[in-house]
Amino acid sequence: MTIWFLIGIVVKILIVVGVTQGAVAYLILVERKVAAYSQDRIGPNRCGREFGIPAALLLPLADGAKMLLKEDVIPKYVTKPIYLMAPWIAIVTAMIGFAAAPFGPLGPDQWIDFQIAPNIDIGVLYIMAIGSLAVYAVILGGWASNNKYAFIGGLRSSAQLISYEIPLGLSILGMVLVAGSLDLNRIILWQDSHGWGCLYQPLAFVLFFTSAFAETNRLPFDLPESEQELVAGFHTEYSAMKFGMFFLGEYLHIITACFVTVALFFGGWNLPWILTSAHTGIVFTALKVLVFAGKVALAILFIMWVRWTLPRFRYDQLMDLAWKSMIPLALINLAATAAIVQLVRTYWS
Amino acid sequence: MRPDDPKLKKIEPPKLTLGDRIYLPRILDGLVVTAEHILGVAFRDKAITVEYPEVQHVPSPIYRGVHRLNRDEEGRPRCVACMLCATACPAHCIDIVGATAPASWPDREKYPESFVIDELRCIYCGMCEEACPCEAIELTGLYDLTGLSREEMIFDKTKLLSVFDMTKEAEPMVFNAPPRSEATPTETLDSPISKSLLP
Numbered sequence: 001m002t003i004w005f006l007i008g009i010v011v012k013i014l015i016v017v018g019v020t021q022g023a024v025a026y027l028i029l030v031e032r033k034v035a036a037y038s039q040d041r042i043g044p045n046r047c048g049r050e051f052g053i054p055a056a057l058l059l060p061l062a063d064g065a066k067m068l069l070k071e072d073v074i075p076k077y078v079t080k081p082i083y084l085m086a087p088w089i090a091i092v093t094a095m096i097g098f099a100a101a102p103f104g105p106l107g108p109d110q111w112i113d114f115q116i117a118p119n120i121d122i123g124v125l126y127i128m129a130i131g132s133l134a135v136y137a138v139i140l141g142g143w144a145s146n147n148k149y150a151f152i153g154g155l156r157s158s159a160q161l162i163s164y165e166i167p168l169g170l171s172i173l174g175m176v177l178v179a180g181s182l183d184l185n186r187i188i189l190w191q192d193s194h195g196w197g198c199l200y201q202p203l204a205f206v207l208f209f210t211s212a213f214a215e216t217n218r219l220p221f222d223l224p225e226s227e228q229e230l231v232a233g234f235h236t237e238y239s240a241m242k243f244g245m246f247f248l249g250e251y252l253h254i255i256t257a258c259f260v261t262v263a264l265f266f267g268g269w270n271l272p273w274i275l276t277s278a279h280t281g282i283v284f285t286a287l288k289v290l291v292f293a294g295k296v297a298l299a300i301l302f303i304m305w306v307r308w309t310l311p312r313f314r315y316d317q318l319m320d321l322a323w324k325s326m327i328p329l330a331l332i333n334l335a336a337t338a339a340i341v342q343l344v345r346t347y348w349s
Numbered sequence: 350m351r352p353d354d355p356k357l358k359k360i361e362p363p364k365l366t367l368g369d370r371i372y373l374p375r376i377l378d379g380l381v382v383t384a385e386h387i388l389g390v391a392f393r394d395k396a397i398t399v400e401y402p403e404v405q406h407v408p409s410p411i412y413r414g415v416h417r418l419n420r421d422e423e424g425r426p427r428c429v430a431c432m433l434c435a436t437a438c439p440a441h442c443i444d445i446v447g448a449t450a451p452a453s454w455p456d457r458e459k460y461p462e463s464f465v466i467d468e469l470r471c472i473y474c475g476m477c478e479e480a481c482p483c484e485a486i487e488l489t490g491l492y493d494l495t496g497l498s499r500e501e502m503i504f505d506k507t508k509l510l511s512v513f514d515m516t517k518e519a520e521p522m523v524f525n526a527p528p529r530s531e532a533t534p535t536e537t538l539d540s541p542i543s544k545s546l547l548p
Binding site for chain 2: 039
């Protein structure tokens with residue numbers, strides 16, 4: 001391990017942090033636009049018009065400035081240390097998940113590894129573990145607020161996230177069995193030679209994506225912050241940038257979830273016959289990174305599309321869905337996959 | 350009502366098909382609906398938004414906005430200070446001081462010396478308009494009523510008459526105009542009232 005390797009990793013971290021933060025800022029704008037379009041409105045289009053910039057492209061800047069300049073109210077009755085810690089947990093747990101997410105091809109034949117921690121053998125496991133840590137931010141934030149709405153929001157989210165962690169993990173296992181590795185890069189390479197994962201594991205894909213909605217607290221599973229019942233849920237008592245950090249954490253989570261979805265079920269940077277592992281060189285590598293980012297963007301757009309389509313689940317329906325349908329289905333899928341993989345390995349090859 | 354009453358209609362919960370119970374096909378149906386709206390706005394310009402300061406919203410002809418005090422053919426206020434509007438007003442926002450009409454006005458006994466409407470108190474119900482026996486008070490289609498103080502939102506006779514001068518072209522007095530075959534929207538008034546009426 002040379003000093004250049006370490007410098008390369010630091011540079012990669014800086015690039016990933018910068019790109020994802022910027023992406024979150026613009027995702028909020030896209031979300032507002034999608035919201036407006038699905039309700040037959042136009043949405044934000046003013047900010048930046050004076051400077052000749054179309055489509056409110058300056059709005060994220062104005063939003064960020066607003067978050068930073070607003071009065072930061074800390075109520076007297078909160079448990080201060082935990083209250084102050086919760087937004088940081090939200091952001092940090094969302095950020096460090098990117099360490100094992102590949103955002104392009106990597107390997108000995110590449111001029112650069114597109115992963116912060118390259119060739120990590122337990123990539124999927126790591127992302128899952130970090131993803132479950134995010135529940136601490138919600139629970140601690142809701143609990144330290146000493147407010148009944150925040151508290152109920154935190155409680156709901158703990159039950160919800162823990163329930164949906166199970167189908168999430170079980171559905172990943174099917175894909176791991178098929179590809180024979182926990183390394184996201186090797187799973188992508190397997191899909192490169194065999195075809196996309198969603199063809200082999202359609203049920204696992206549906207279960208995984210549905211659980212990802214619940215894990216990221218997106219509609220129709222945004223019970224922790226259901227506005228009509230709980231004011232704003234776990235972040236009721238947070239204001240200014242502390243609220244902004246929860247917001248940022250939520251969107252970073254969405255990006256991570258979509259990264260994992262694309263890597264597991266949609267071949268990562270692979271486009272069948274057009275972009276495969278046979279294509280090397282700087283141009284194709286750059287194209288692969290772009291294709292990966294494009295697929296992730298499409299997945300995020302789909303999540304927003306679903307948000308404006310489905311109403312929120314009732315709490316008992318939410319639990320029913322996880323425990324009575326998704327976990328049994330995921331178990332059946334896992335057992336069937338294991339049996340078929342074993343049969344194929346014994347009699348085919 | 351007894352449970353075996355023949356008039357009693359029993360309603361069964363709808364039978365769920367397999368597609369309903371799997372739930373995913375219905376989600377796809379919903380996604381199609383949302384997609385139609387999103388693509389309609391994005392590519393076919395179907396948004397219903399009116400971009401306000403540049404494009405002025407045109408209210409319906411029966412819209413109840415700022416009041417005006419109508420003038421007759423000689424330019425006098427039509428009001429005869431009968432107090433019917435002030436009596437009908439549920440918000441008590443009309444304040445009229447009547448006086449004996451000048452001798453040169455033989456057709457009426459009284460005229461309003463002062464006629465004040467508190468636009469902030471008014472609830473824009475239109476009952477003054479209905480109560481008025483000589484079509485003197487009317488509600489116009491002006492909706493952008495703004496001001497920087499409470500005082501400037503109290504409209505006196507001069508201001509109310511100037512609202513009439515401002516809107517008489519776009520909205521002729523209802524009883525003067527021939528009966529409309531169909532409702533035509535009020536034409537756009539380009540200057541916001543608060544700007545044009547203030548010194």
